[in-house]
Amino acid sequence: MCxxxxxxxxxxxxxxxxxxxxxxxxxxxxxxxxxxxxxxTDSLRLRLLGEIRAAGLPEDRVIxxxxxxxxxxWTLYAGAVALLAPLDSSERSRARFxxxxxxxxxAGRPVITNGVGEIPRYFTDGENALVARPDxxxxxxxxxxxxxxxxx
Amino acid sequence: xETGIQVGQPSEQxxxxxxxxxxxxxxxxxxxxxxxxxxxxxxxxxxxxxLHSILVDANEAAVEKLQLEIIKGPYVLWCGDFGRIL
Numbered sequence: 001m002c003x004x005x006x007x008x009x010x011x012x013x014x015x016x017x018x019x020x021x022x023x024x025x026x027x028x029x030x031x032x033x034x035x036x037x038x039x040x041t042d043s044l045r046l047r048l049l050g051e052i053r054a055a056g057l058p059e060d061r062v063i064x065x066x067x068x069x070x071x072x073x074w075t076l077y078a079g080a081v082a083l084l085a086p087l088d089s090s091e092r093s094r095a096r097f098x099x100x101x102x103x104x105x106x107a108g109r110p111v112i113t114n115g116v117g118e119i120p121r122y123f124t125d126g127e128n129a130l131v132a133r134p135d136x137x138x139x140x141x142x143x144x145x146x147x148x149x150x151x152x
Numbered sequence: 153x154e155t156g157i158q159v160g161q162p163s164e165q166x167x168x169x170x171x172x173x174x175x176x177x178x179x180x181x182x183x184x185x186x187x188x189x190x191x192x193x194x195x196x197x198x199x200x201x202x203l204h205s206i207l208v209d210a211n212e213a214a215v216e217k218l219q220l221e222i223i224k225g226p227y228v229l230w231c232g233d234f235g236r237i238l
Contacts, residue, residue, distance in 0.1 A: 010235020018230055035223060037231035044234055063223055073231065080229040100232060112228075144228055151226065 012044065014086045016051045017137070019062065021086070023055040024141035029148040032081065036064045037073060077107035082130070082147040087116040089134040112143045 015036060022034045034057075040048070045064060052062050068076065077083060083104035087093040094117040104111045111129040113119055114136075125131035130147065132140040189201045 010233035012235045014232075015230065015234060022228070029226075031225045033223070033225060033227040035227045035229045036234075037229060038234050040234050048234075063227070076223070076229055076231075079223075079227070081226045082228045084228055084230045086230070148226060148228070 012047075014088065015048070017088065018084060018086045018140075019051050019055045019057060021137045021140040021144065022062070023057040024137060025144040025148070026057065026061055028141075028145050032061070032144075032148050034062045035076060035080070036062065037068055037076060038065075039067045040064055074107065077104070077109060080107075080109050081151050082110040082112050082144065083107065084144075085111060085113040086140065087114040087119065087134070089114075089116055093117060110147045112140065112147065114140065 019034070022032075026032050026034075036048075048062075048064060049059065052059055065076075085098050085101050085104065087098070093114075097118045098113075101111060101113060111123075113123065113129060113131060114134045115123075115125070115131045116134050119131060123129040123131050130143040132143050186201050190198050193201065
């Protein structure tokens with residue numbers, strides 16, 4: 001019996017995890033929001049809304065932008081408190097290196113990620129990125145809090 | 153007069169653009185577009201103007217245009233592929 005629609009190869013699970021992390025962090029940092037950039041179908045947007053509610057996160061603190069142009073994306077990067085690249089400890093995450101992180105670094109904003117796969121080979125927590133423990137929502141949330149409370 | 157209206161080739165009918173996705177602008181503009189198009193087209197081609205609910209003026213449309221000003225205050229950002237429901 002089919003009990004629910006599967007979601008294809010994107011990173012919706014990572015976003016769901018990230019929302020839970022933000023639910024923790026946002027209780028400690030007033031006014032901070034999560035901006036999610038990427039094409040989003042209506043059905044997936046509804047599902048996302050369900051995840052936001054389930055995490056106890058106020059809906060107005062999560063902004064799914066949908067598709068944005070490259071120019072708008074760089075504008076968004078430049079204005080962000082931090083750029084997030086959550087990685088779980090799955091085989092899929094261990095076997096890849098997100099090129100998105102390179103783009104994040106080029107934007108010159110703090111990067112928060114997890115110490116999974118090759119990440120520890122290139123990044124040291126507190127030096128060139130904030131590297132949370134794998135699958136540790138509280139740790140990732142604390143990194144968000146740290147950056148948000150120490151922004152210029 | 154530069155209007156941004158596109159006159160298609162070879163049918164020379166107005167072509168429809170993608171519907172406005174972000175702001176909903178464009179609704180109700182079809183009649184206005186008809187007036188603009190009729191004004192600039194030579195008489196034999198005026199009949200080629202078709203009304204369509206999603207016709208928009210390319211210069212006025214906010215197609216796929218993110219309203220950056222809705223993002224106020226500090227934010228953290230994730231960018232990537234959400235995937236799709238199968």
